[in-house]
Structure formats: structure tokens, C-alpha cells
Amino acid sequence: MRFETSTIKDIAKALGLSTSTVSRALRDRYEISEETKKLVLAYAEKVNYRANPIARSLKERRSYSIGIIVSEIANNFFSQVINGIESIAYDKDYHVIISQSHESYKQEKLNVEHLASRSIDGLLIALSSETQDIGYLRSLYAKGLPIVFFDRVPNDFETHKVIANNFKGAFDATEHLILSGKRTIAHLTNSENLSITKERLEGYKAALIKYHIEFRPELVKYCQHGGMHSAELEQAVKELLPLHPDGIFISSDRLTTGCIMALKKTNPEVAHTIAIAGFTNSNLVELFSPSLTSVKQPAFEMGQVATELLISMIEAKRPVTEFETKVLDTELVKKR
Amino acid sequence: MRFETSTIKDIAKALGLSTSTVSRALRDRYEISEETKKLVLAYAEKVNYRANPIARSLKERRSYSIGIIVSEIANNFFSQVINGIESIAYDKDYHVIISQSHESYKQEKLNVEHLASRSIDGLLIALSSETQDIGYLRSLYAKGLPIVFFDRVPNDFETHKVIANNFKGAFDATEHLILSGKRTIAHLTNSENLSITKERLEGYKAALIKYHIEFRPELVKYCQHGGMHSAELEQAVKELLPLHPDGIFISSDRLTTGCIMALKKTNPEVAHTIAIAGFTNSNLVELFSPSLTSVKQPAFEMGQVATELLISMIEAKRPVTEFETKVLDTELVKKR
DNA sequence: AAAAACTGTGCAAACGTTCCCAAAAACGTT
DNA sequence: AACGTTTTTGGGAACGTTTGCACAGTTTTT
Incomplete structure (x- = not known):
């Protein structure tokens, strides 16, 4: 979107404050006086101010969004997992970007790399059936991208995993x-x-x-x-x-x-x-x-658990070194 | 992702050029000599340079990505539409961000507004069954966000639409x-x-x-x-x-x-x-x-057509004023 | 041989934030 | 009244790009 949204600068100008003050007031920092805070908040509300997440992402080098790779959203298992993921992610103020590999290694790699370049804070992935070489994931992981695998997991990759029994x-x-x-x-x-x-x-x-x-x-x-x-x-x-x-x-x-x-x-x-x-x-x-x-499979729950693990990795202050593999029970529904 | 990816500055420094030259070389502008261009391209390749899309989005105020709102990805109709959308979007170098309204007006509005704040260049949307008030879409549209409706379209909104017969x-x-x-x-x-x-x-x-x-x-x-x-x-x-x-x-x-x-x-x-x-x-x-x-319904095709219309709006130099409503034929598959 | 035109490059501002550091204001203490 | 603290605010750099403008060097024109 291109048009005239008001920025922190506009607010600062209008109120005769500096951008730093406005930024702090909006982020509710302790240093700001109650008075100024109220003033800024009220004005921001009035002009319907929305922080620009792009600018924030650039500055903070993170995006409050997590990437998901599944083979096909048309598959009910995966769409249920996604719903589980969303249920947790939205609660914790993360957004979610879904990509499909269509069971193709090439597509999978392409999507993951695009997501990574878009500053996702973490990745949830179920490998495609073609995928043998997960080197590209290793190198991303080594560069600091938290990854949690679910359903289709590699056995020689040290990170959190969530699978069914x-x-x-x-x-x-x-x-x-x-x-x-x-x-x-x-x-x-x-x-x-x-x-x-x-x-x-x-x-x-x-x-x-x-x-x-x-x-x-x-x-x-x-x-x-x-x-x-x-x-x-x-x-x-x-x-x-x-x-x-x-x-x-x-x-x-x-x-x-x-x-x-x-x-x-x-x-x-x-x-x-x-x-x-x-x-x-x-x-x-x-x-x-x-x-x-x-x-x-407990798909919804699998999405939830994976997301919780991922967010815990993202928000950990020190690198995580203890990893879990959660195993969830399946349910047998007998033929009528 | 946070770590040490190389930037245009790094390349400039390494090659003893200015960032502007590097940027132009990478974007393949005419002003740059073949020689320098080759040099830059080769080095970029070598260090596996990836342009930071976030920075680009901030600067250009666009993101080369389009937002999609459907009620449920678990619904085959919608997942087929999405596949159609992706098939065109990727060809034209756009990425795609999918959101689900779960047939809820509130969720739909929330998702659309989040997408808009993330600088999507355009929106493809099938309204939720709850939605009556599309005022929020109007105001986004008025601010310059291109919107194309598909499947579930409002009748009093002047823009491109794609529906089945x-x-x-x-x-x-x-x-x-x-x-x-x-x-x-x-x-x-x-x-x-x-x-x-x-x-x-x-x-x-x-x-x-x-x-x-x-x-x-x-x-x-x-x-x-x-x-x-x-x-x-x-x-x-x-x-x-x-x-x-x-x-x-x-x-x-x-x-x-x-x-x-x-x-x-x-x-x-x-x-x-x-x-x-x-x-x-x-x-x-x-x-x-x-x-x-x-x-x-010709779901895949519907996604394709809608995406072509949307991209044409996005890339139009002057505001589009002539709108189409494309009607695609359904297919009757008789019971065996 | 000077003026004009063209090529290729660099400088610096801008996009909207956040945050370090310093300055100013307010307050308390003697 | 002078000083030291604490609280609140502002200046400005930085994140990684793109791009208008200026400038140097080269070529063409007269």
C-alpha cells in the first residue's frame, strides 16, 4: 500500500515532540511521563496511526512472523496443522506465512529461502517427500534461524521436533x-x-x-x-x-x-x-x-505444540541447546 | 533471520565501489559499464548475496507480494484457487500471503488490515459469509490498494471481479x-x-x-x-x-x-x-x-484470472477506471 | 582547441522505525 | 543559592535499499 498513512514523524511534528519520544510513548516505555504518553496515545488513536511493520522489521531485523512449509494446504492434515499453528501464533502476536512445496525439493528450498530473506523469525517445516539434502536448512539454522520440524522430520538434525506416534x-x-x-x-x-x-x-x-x-x-x-x-x-x-x-x-x-x-x-x-x-x-x-x-493424527495439537516450541526458541535470550522431540498419540477410528 | 548476510555495502567496500554503483549493477541499469556490471555480479554470486526485501519494501513502499483472503484453506475450492494464484504470481515475481477468515467478519477485517500494513501491493479476496460491511475495504481501496474480488463478490464495489457462472x-x-x-x-x-x-x-x-x-x-x-x-x-x-x-x-x-x-x-x-x-x-x-x-467451479483458472487482473492494476501507471467482471463456466459432473 | 555532449561513478537523502547518548528540566539536599 | 540526582526529552545514527543530482573523464562537435 502506498498512500498517506501517518507516521511517527507526523505525530511528533503535530505534537511538537521528537520522534524518539513518540516512539517510546507508543511502545509504552517507562521513561516517558504519563502525561506525554496519554497525549501521544490519544493523538495516535485519532489519526488512526499504524506502525509500519516493514520499517520495524528493518530496524530490528525481525518480523514477528513465522514461516510454514507444508507439501499441500489442500491436504486436511496440513490444513489442520496450520490452524493449530495460527491459534498459538496469533495469541503471541506473530503472523504466519504459508508456503507449499508440492512435494518438490526444489520448490521447498526456494520457498524456504525466500521466507528467510523476508526476515521470518522462525520456520516450521514438514519436509517434502523428495527432500534428501537438508544442507540448506542446516546453513540457515547455523546462521541463527530457529527451525522446528513436524510430521516429516530428519533424524540427524538437532532441534525441536513434533511427530505423531x-x-x-x-x-x-x-x-x-x-x-x-x-x-x-x-x-x-x-x-x-x-x-x-x-x-x-x-x-x-x-x-x-x-x-x-x-x-x-x-x-x-x-x-x-x-x-x-x-x-x-x-x-x-x-x-x-x-x-x-x-x-x-x-x-x-x-x-x-x-x-x-x-x-x-x-x-x-x-x-x-x-x-x-x-x-x-x-x-x-x-x-x-x-x-x-x-x-x-492430532494435527491441530501438533501445530500448537510445534509453534510453542518455535516461539520459545525465538524468544530465548541464549541459544537453545536442549532439544525435545514431542510424540503425540494417534487415534484409531474404526470402520463402521 | 538475523545473521551476517552480505549487503550491498559489503560488496561496495570489497570492490572499492559505491553502494549506488553496486545497486545499479545488480538491478542491471543501463548507466553502468558492462565491465563493472560483470564484476559486481560475479562477486555477488560468490558471496551469495540476497537483496534484503524488507529494505527494498521500505524504500519503494511496495513489497512484491499480494495478499489472499479465503474463508478456509481446507476447502478444496479455495486451495485450488490459491494454486492458480500462485502459478501466475510466481511467474511475475510476486509472492503470496494467505490468510483465512474462517467465515468471520472480524477475522477477515483483522487479516486484511494486517496485510495492508505489511505493504502488500494488492489484495485478492473472497468475502466471508458473515461480511456485510465492506467499508474497511473501500477505505483501503481509496488509499490506493488494488483489490480484486473472486467467487464471493460485493455488487456495489467498482473493481475487477472474477466469478463462476x-x-x-x-x-x-x-x-x-x-x-x-x-x-x-x-x-x-x-x-x-x-x-x-x-x-x-x-x-x-x-x-x-x-x-x-x-x-x-x-x-x-x-x-x-x-x-x-x-x-x-x-x-x-x-x-x-x-x-x-x-x-x-x-x-x-x-x-x-x-x-x-x-x-x-x-x-x-x-x-x-x-x-x-x-x-x-x-x-x-x-x-x-x-x-x-x-x-x-474452474477454481484454478479463477485464481489465475484474478491474479492477472490484480497485477495489471498494480502495475498500471495511471489509475484504472475500466473494470471487468469475468465470468467462468462451471462444469457439471454427473453422478455415476 | 574550445565547447558540447555523453559515460560512468559517487554523494547523500530518503523510506519509518528504534535506541544510544547527551541535554534539559524538575526535584531534593545542604 | 548552589549543587547533585533523577526524570523526561531530543538529536542523530542505524537498519539496507534506491535514486536524483553532481562531477569527473572521455568522446564528439564545431
């Missing part, structure tokens, strides 16, 4: 399939890079072991693009079906919905005979047919 | 219900404030008239909160059912999914007997049961 979520879902009589349970999952992929695979295996079911690697299918390309998914489904699974455990939101879609499209006759249990935070899951058992 | 979309959906034999067609819709509500109601009425079906006002239910509160929706459904509709035409994304959910929850036995046609851009609609006929 992926092992348990996967275990519960797989166990649920087993307890409803399934014995040939396939596993459809994300890129092998991702932390969540590994943890969920372990949960799946553990459930099989508990019930003495053999783990068959050919029943596990990885999708490099996290279901962003439907061809990739259809291919995975096509390879899986000849093995005659009676259940599928799916490890991410996008894959879960994508897989059901692929099943309905390519093999509608079997779509209803295979039991599905998958991670998803879709708020439309009750409408799905075939219905499924879902593992819901 | 709501009349035709509604007409087509209603006609489709009629052609599949329905005669008692209810209409579930948004707050009466919204432009889209009026236009879609007209389309619905027109279809009824064409087939000589009486318009019965009691079959139309308005939801003030646009389906944000499930109680509101369940109440509407509860009031509708005693009238024994055999079809329902629903005029928004959130209401469409919400209504099906309410039906399944409160009256599962009739859920499959009522034909539903509704506006929705959900990319999961194929999974829904009962399945439905959907009216899809």
Missing part, C-alpha cells in the same frame, strides 16, 4: 486388520526418505510379528511422489493385486484416498472386498465408500 | 435433478448476504420454471455460517425432511459435504433415496457415498 498408529491399524481376520496385509507407503515411512513400516512389521504373520517384502509398495501422481499409485495397486491381499495398510493421507480411488477405478469389483486401514485426517472420511479404518 | 451452474444442476425425475427439489444454501447465494438461487428458480415446477420458498434453507457449525446444518436438514424432498440442490462446497454427513447421521435410511446435486470442488467426490452430481 507413527509406530503405534501403524501398529494399531495393522493389528485392527489382523483382528478382523485379515492375513495377507499389504502396505502402501511413501518415499523411503521420510522418517514417517520408516516408523510406520516398523509398526506394521511389529503387528505382523505379534500375530505370527510372515512379513513379505513384496507386499510393501513405496510411492516416491507420495501419491501426487495418480499413475504411480495405479501402478502400485496393479502390482499389489495379483498377490491377493485381503487388507491394505496405507501410511499417508494422500495415498489413502488415492489408493481407494485407484482401486475403484481399476478394479471396482474388488474394491469392497479388501479391508483398508490408513492414515488420514480427511474430515470427509465418513462419506467414503468403501469405508475404511483410519488413523487420525 | 453461478446462475448457469445452479440451473444445470437443478435441471439435471429434474431430468432424472425429481419433482420436490429442496435448495440448501449459504448466507443471504453472499452474491453467490442470490445468483445460484436464481438459477435454481429458473430451472424450476422451465419445467413448470412450482417454487416453494419453504424448500429453501439458508445457513448463515456456511456450514461451519454442524448444528446449523443438521437443523436445516431436519426441517427439510418432513417436506419429503426427492432431490436437493446445494449451493456450496462445505454445505454439500456437510449436508450429506448430516443426512447420514440423522436419517441414514433416507440418505440414499434423495438425489443430491451440489457445488463442490472436492477432489474426493468420487469416493463419496451416496454419490452425487457435482458442480465444479
Whole structure:
């Protein structure tokens, strides 16, 4: 915006004070007399003065805003996380800038670097499924940018992290399939890079072991693009079906919905005979047919916790050296 | 971010030039000799110089970023619009700041004013369902902030607007219900404030008239909160059912999914007997049961067109006085 | 050979803040 | 009345850019 907003200078001139005095009065510093403070505040109110955050950012080298990187806002899991983030951030007077990586490493890096150059005070990020090299994050972090990871976290990066109990979520879902009589349970999952992929695979295996079911690697299918390309998914489904699974455990939101879609499209006759249990935070899951058992992540809470950790890092006077990895429980919503 | 990034001054010092020369070299001005230009560019590259956008914004009183206000990013329609916006904005070197109103007037106003104070160069906005008073937008606009409305537009605000052909979309959906034999067609819709509500109601009425079906006002239910509160929706459904509709035409994304959910929850036995046609851009609609006929808006394109219009306003040298209202066609996806 | 024109560069102000430092005013003490 | 304290205010630099203007050096024109 360009036009005639009143500045601290204008106020100073109008009131016959110096800009320093006005600035201090507005920031409510102790040195200023009550009288002057009131005068300034009243006048500022009258002319509808708004401090220019850009100027403040430049001077203070911080912006009271935090950056968020998710793969897709269209994904309910991420939009719920964002809502959690906003709920805390606004309370503490931070603003929030959202960027999407669309599961692309290149886009992710570009967005992060742009955010950093815009003086964000901290970054909340869930890695894209393509991302392998987090060197660019390391160097930003080394330069002093606080970073908190959530959901998709790197394992060799020392900072706060917030994740779901992926092992348990996967275990519960797989166990649920087993307890409803399934014995040939396939596993459809994300890129092998991702932390969540590994943890969920372990949960799946553990459930099989508990019930003495053999783990068959050919029943596990990885999708490099996290279901962003439907061809990739259809291919995975096509390879899986000849093995005659009676259940599928799916490890991410996008894959879960994508897989059901692929099943309905390519093999509608079997779509209803295979039991599905998958991670998803879709708020439309009750409408799905075939219905499924879902593992819901505490997305909103995850956003809140991550934001609290981030803000604590931002506002810490001395560099933080003790880091936490918070693990939040998932919820199993059984198929009706 | 705070740390040691190199500035134009550093480069100037290192190269024994003045900051002005460096600045001009980087911006590729004609006055600078090729030689110096190369020198500066090479050195900038070497030290990985990034211009500080905050300083630039302060100086130029613009930020190369545009603000977006939608009610909810979790809504597929809006997330698709945002993707369209980004596709154009990034091409033209603008960045994008997304805010959610959550259908609240207060939140909407707050967000817009914050964006404006952060020197956004223009605003793309779909009004919240609560919004009646757009005075605050008028005054921002009067101060020189370019605004383009999309989807939910005010009718008494002279600027560019981009909307779907709501009349035709509604007409087509209603006609489709009629052609599949329905005669008692209810209409579930948004707050009466919204432009889209009026236009879609007209389309619905027109279809009824064409087939000589009486318009019965009691079959139309308005939801003030646009389906944000499930109680509101369940109440509407509860009031509708005693009238024994055999079809329902629903005029928004959130209401469409919400209504099906309410039906399944409160009256599962009739859920499959009522034909539903509704506006929705959900990319999961194929999974829904009962399945439905959907009216899809050209969301991505809407974002693109709105952004092009906005950027043309931003970059216009003289104030724009000729405004367009672009109307984009919807697509009817029939129930399988 | 002097005047005019053009090139390339530097100086310094400006954008709207914050904050260090010093100056002024008010007060208290002897 | 003179001094020392404390409280309140102002001056001005700084944050990192962009840009109007001036100036030096070179080339062209007459």
C-alpha cells in the first residue's frame, strides 16, 4: 500500500515532540511521563496511526512472523496443522506465512529461502517427500534461524521436533486388520526418505510379528511422489493385486484416498472386498465408500505444540541447546 | 533471520565501489559499464548475496507480494484457487500471503488490515459469509490498494471481479435433478448476504420454471455460517425432511459435504433415496457415498484470472477506471 | 582547441522505525 | 543559592535499499 498513512514523524511534528519520544510513548516505555504518553496515545488513536511493520522489521531485523512449509494446504492434515499453528501464533502476536512445496525439493528450498530473506523469525517445516539434502536448512539454522520440524522430520538434525506416534498408529491399524481376520496385509507407503515411512513400516512389521504373520517384502509398495501422481499409485495397486491381499495398510493421507480411488477405478469389483486401514485426517472420511479404518493424527495439537516450541526458541535470550522431540498419540477410528 | 548476510555495502567496500554503483549493477541499469556490471555480479554470486526485501519494501513502499483472503484453506475450492494464484504470481515475481477468515467478519477485517500494513501491493479476496460491511475495504481501496474480488463478490464495489457462472451452474444442476425425475427439489444454501447465494438461487428458480415446477420458498434453507457449525446444518436438514424432498440442490462446497454427513447421521435410511446435486470442488467426490452430481467451479483458472487482473492494476501507471467482471463456466459432473 | 555532449561513478537523502547518548528540566539536599 | 540526582526529552545514527543530482573523464562537435 502506498498512500498517506501517518507516521511517527507526523505525530511528533503535530505534537511538537521528537520522534524518539513518540516512539517510546507508543511502545509504552517507562521513561516517558504519563502525561506525554496519554497525549501521544490519544493523538495516535485519532489519526488512526499504524506502525509500519516493514520499517520495524528493518530496524530490528525481525518480523514477528513465522514461516510454514507444508507439501499441500489442500491436504486436511496440513490444513489442520496450520490452524493449530495460527491459534498459538496469533495469541503471541506473530503472523504466519504459508508456503507449499508440492512435494518438490526444489520448490521447498526456494520457498524456504525466500521466507528467510523476508526476515521470518522462525520456520516450521514438514519436509517434502523428495527432500534428501537438508544442507540448506542446516546453513540457515547455523546462521541463527530457529527451525522446528513436524510430521516429516530428519533424524540427524538437532532441534525441536513434533511427530505423531507413527509406530503405534501403524501398529494399531495393522493389528485392527489382523483382528478382523485379515492375513495377507499389504502396505502402501511413501518415499523411503521420510522418517514417517520408516516408523510406520516398523509398526506394521511389529503387528505382523505379534500375530505370527510372515512379513513379505513384496507386499510393501513405496510411492516416491507420495501419491501426487495418480499413475504411480495405479501402478502400485496393479502390482499389489495379483498377490491377493485381503487388507491394505496405507501410511499417508494422500495415498489413502488415492489408493481407494485407484482401486475403484481399476478394479471396482474388488474394491469392497479388501479391508483398508490408513492414515488420514480427511474430515470427509465418513462419506467414503468403501469405508475404511483410519488413523487420525492430532494435527491441530501438533501445530500448537510445534509453534510453542518455535516461539520459545525465538524468544530465548541464549541459544537453545536442549532439544525435545514431542510424540503425540494417534487415534484409531474404526470402520463402521 | 538475523545473521551476517552480505549487503550491498559489503560488496561496495570489497570492490572499492559505491553502494549506488553496486545497486545499479545488480538491478542491471543501463548507466553502468558492462565491465563493472560483470564484476559486481560475479562477486555477488560468490558471496551469495540476497537483496534484503524488507529494505527494498521500505524504500519503494511496495513489497512484491499480494495478499489472499479465503474463508478456509481446507476447502478444496479455495486451495485450488490459491494454486492458480500462485502459478501466475510466481511467474511475475510476486509472492503470496494467505490468510483465512474462517467465515468471520472480524477475522477477515483483522487479516486484511494486517496485510495492508505489511505493504502488500494488492489484495485478492473472497468475502466471508458473515461480511456485510465492506467499508474497511473501500477505505483501503481509496488509499490506493488494488483489490480484486473472486467467487464471493460485493455488487456495489467498482473493481475487477472474477466469478463462476453461478446462475448457469445452479440451473444445470437443478435441471439435471429434474431430468432424472425429481419433482420436490429442496435448495440448501449459504448466507443471504453472499452474491453467490442470490445468483445460484436464481438459477435454481429458473430451472424450476422451465419445467413448470412450482417454487416453494419453504424448500429453501439458508445457513448463515456456511456450514461451519454442524448444528446449523443438521437443523436445516431436519426441517427439510418432513417436506419429503426427492432431490436437493446445494449451493456450496462445505454445505454439500456437510449436508450429506448430516443426512447420514440423522436419517441414514433416507440418505440414499434423495438425489443430491451440489457445488463442490472436492477432489474426493468420487469416493463419496451416496454419490452425487457435482458442480465444479474452474477454481484454478479463477485464481489465475484474478491474479492477472490484480497485477495489471498494480502495475498500471495511471489509475484504472475500466473494470471487468469475468465470468467462468462451471462444469457439471454427473453422478455415476 | 574550445565547447558540447555523453559515460560512468559517487554523494547523500530518503523510506519509518528504534535506541544510544547527551541535554534539559524538575526535584531534593545542604 | 548552589549543587547533585533523577526524570523526561531530543538529536542523530542505524537498519539496507534506491535514486536524483553532481562531477569527473572521455568522446564528439564545431
